[in-house]
Amino acid sequence: MVDExxxxxxxxxxxLTGSQLALAQTDSNGAYTLSKxxxxxxxxxxxxPGFAFTPATLSLTNVxxxxxxxxxxxxxxxxxxxxxxxxxxxxxxVTITVGGSQSRTTTTDAGGNYLISGLPVVGNHxxxxxxxxxxFTPQNQTLNNPSSNQxxxxxxxxxxxxxxxxxxxxxxxxxALDSVLWLAPPLQFNYSxxxxxxxxxxxxxxxxNFDLQPGEDISAVTADAEDASHHIHPLTVExxxxxxxxxxLCYVVLRLNDDMGxxxxxxxxxNVHGKSSNRLRLGIGHIGGGPPxxxxxxxxxxxxx
Numbered sequence: 001m002v003d004e005x006x007x008x009x010x011x012x013x014x015x016l017t018g019s020q021l022a023l024a025q026t027d028s029n030g031a032y033t034l035s036k037x038x039x040x041x042x043x044x045x046x047x048x049p050g051f052a053f054t055p056a057t058l059s060l061t062n063v064x065x066x067x068x069x070x071x072x073x074x075x076x077x078x079x080x081x082x083x084x085x086x087x088x089x090x091x092x093x094v095t096i097t098v099g100g101s102q103s104r105t106t107t108t109d110a111g112g113n114y115l116i117s118g119l120p121v122v123g124n125h126x127x128x129x130x131x132x133x134x135x136f137t138p139q140n141q142t143l144n145n146p147s148s149n150q151x152x153x154x155x156x157x158x159x160x161x162x163x164x165x166x167x168x169x170x171x172x173x174x175x176a177l178d179s180v181l182w183l184a185p186p187l188q189f190n191y192s193x194x195x196x197x198x199x200x201x202x203x204x205x206x207x208x209n210f211d212l213q214p215g216e217d218i219s220a221v222t223a224d225a226e227d228a229s230h231h232i233h234p235l236t237v238e239x240x241x242x243x244x245x246x247x248x249l250c251y252v253v254l255r256l257n258d259d260m261g262x263x264x265x266x267x268x269x270x271n272v273h274g275k276s277s278n279r280l281r282l283g284i285g286h287i288g289g290g291p292p293x294x295x296x297x298x299x300x301x302x303x304x305x
Contacts, residue, residue, distance in 0.1 A: 002071075008031065014047075016042055046071045050123075052076055076122075079117045080116045092109055093108065100142075101122065160209065166301065170299055171281075176205050220273060223268065233266070240252050
């Protein structure tokens with residue numbers, strides 16, 4: 001009794017009917033023996049949950065001498081597929097782990113879709129999604145002896161306390177304003193008149209999903225931006241507050257770094273309590289160019305939790 005690779009299949013039950021009834025079971029090498037049978041006509045059938053055998057049954061007619069009957073077994077399998085969603089878009093880069101009777105992993109594509117093929121139908125399979133800084137609903141799901149292909153979908157949310165920069169509805173470009181002139185990007189590097197102690201432009205970004213602890217000040221928040229040359233520019237945090245009437249939405253005022261100039265697009269992020277936000281595009285001087293979006297980046301429009 002062997003599989004398609006020629007490896008013996010243990011624990012297969014063979015039932016013999018006809019002139020005499022008998023049972024046997026294959027050993028660790030897939031071998032079996034039915035001995036001391038009387039001459040006659042017989043039907044031999046192999047059985048093992050989760051396997052299909054060729055031939056399914058074997059008829060032996062007028063048996064009077066020793067016989068050899070071989071079978072090939074193929075494990076019955078199913079395909080597991082699904083989607084992980086973040087709001088109204090798919091979330092890529094999520095690790096999907098199947099544990100239990102057989103361990104397998106895969107990663108969702110840019111649309112949040114995944115596929116794991118060839119899982120054994122016999123056994124228990126626990127499906128768990130994971131990605132740093134994200135929580136999932138359900139946390140996991142278990143399949144018990146599935147008899148057909150399965151679809152399991154998950155929804156995701158950013159873990160509490162991880163800052164989320166607010167993007168435009170359908171892009172990874174930051175919702176941002178010049179803090180003094182209230183103009184949308186592209187932001188000029190300098191003002192044409194003195195403001196505060198210098199003429200450097202200030203930008204307001206909007207963020208959610210975090211709060212400063214009682215007694216904390218803006219020193220708990222840092223920011224930086226990466227340009228097309230992959231240089232990281234620290235950005236000075238000058239103010240953090242809540243948008244009036246929208247307690248779930250914060251605004252953060254940042255001073256542009258003196259080294260930036262007309263950089264075009266940069267990827268900007270916040271860091272709060274050691275947790276980094278998503279990175280969004282922001283045009284300085286002009287819009288365009290800049291580094292590519294982070295892998296698996298998705299729009300994060302501002303919506304009340």
